[in-house]
Amino acid sequence: MSRTPGRRLAFSSLGSGSKGNALLVSASDGVTATRVMLDCGFGLRETERRLARAGIAPASLSAIIITHEHSDHAGSVFQFAARHRLQVWMSHGTFHALERKSHVENICFCRDGDTFAVGDLQFTAFTIPHDAREPLQFHVTDGNSKLGMLTDAGQITPHLTLALKGCDALMIECNHDVQMLADSSYPGFLKARIKGAHGHLSNDDAARCIEEVDRTRLKKIIGAHLSQQNNRPELALGKLKEAAKGSGAEIILASQEGGFGWMTVE
Template sequence: MKFASLGSGSEGNALLISAASGTTSTTVMLDCGFGIRETEHRLARLGLAATALSGIIVTHEHQDHVGGVFKFARRHHIPVWLSFGTYQAVRADCKGVTIHFCRDGDRLAIGDLQLSPFTVPHDAREPIQYLATDGQFKLGVLTDAGQSTPHLVRALGGCDALMLECNHDRQMLAESAYPASLKQRIGGAYGHLSNEASAQILAALDQSRLRKVVGAHLSSKNNTEALAREALHSALNLDRTEVMIACQTEGFDWIGLRD
């Protein structure tokens, strides 16, 4: 099992998750906030063509996550999974695309992968994040959540790898030129996770299997890689866990999960 990012941030998000078993392999894309050509270019950088994708899985309807989903899916005949609430927000864009609904508690079997959606607090219609497994390894994904909940902490425990939002540094956001309403939205209970909040979530998780943590969805104006990395390191129980930071322009290359 392995995963890679096409880019992570307010200008666009897309994560690839791949697994193989014997002669078969499965790759899905979690969100797609880039245009068709840009997505194809970023896939090629990771050695993939659109035809290699078995599906696109959507977290919520904000444009940096869903902006390119339906045009790309329609062009390349790729099925899309999303919550019904998200569908209600984007239904006008879904014509000509094969749609599957999912919700918290479901188990999505897509080839060699199984994905489990779980609800998160965010200012969208029915936002969900995902746990992915090939039956041996587990990858947890948590971006676009305003706060921790017992439910998401339970969902993410025992992962081998974790992609965790570190959107902003609270002091940088407070001192930024953003209007007060935007600051309140970002830092609120249904906004985005601060470095401190992400560290608190990480510290609360079962880290017994954790080998990789990737800080994701960093604000270009209200955070730095150094601050996000420091916060994540402070919450780790084991020295063997590696911390990385996802980039908006480059994402990150394939990360393999193995014993």
């Protein structure tokens, strides 16, 4: 995608965590704007409420992209897309796992390595290890800047480190603090699932990813999908700051209720 002077990539989270996730990405040149929602993990009304809070009318979205079938990501996607006549992208595996012969007319499929355009945004899907049928994460560019997204991954793989190379902004899961999870009252099977190779990234995993990824352009790091039981914001922040030391990158956390407000990488 060619570089376009005056175009700006912006993003905002409607909320991030095990109770629901939705990320807005926008490319705007001041005249036209492309807006896409990544994941639709809140209920229909709640999604509309949170969009209104971000100043976005549902009908102004160009598409919804779903990472995987877990309810904190796929939530109300079919209802929401049907109501507002929106295009939906997801993997075949995610579609089948949702077991909805969806009445959404405009459904598009993507898989690992696919690059596709929605208006002025170009998305690339990459596969990640997680306990879902065919989970994907994405990086997106408007031709000027690159935003990478990585949540719901059990481990850092060379494949995803390569996919996230050269991001200007990176949203990365800091699900749990290893010790807090070990000490928590969660049943053993759940602890094993969360910390397993197809579970969720710990603060340490996120820090390792920041250390390993090519971060020559990295200006913003957003810690996301924090567990409310097994993590504390200051622990996640501490690990990310330590990992990003010397890079000059700004570090922010996304919350379950507020997500984070609109930001750019300029």
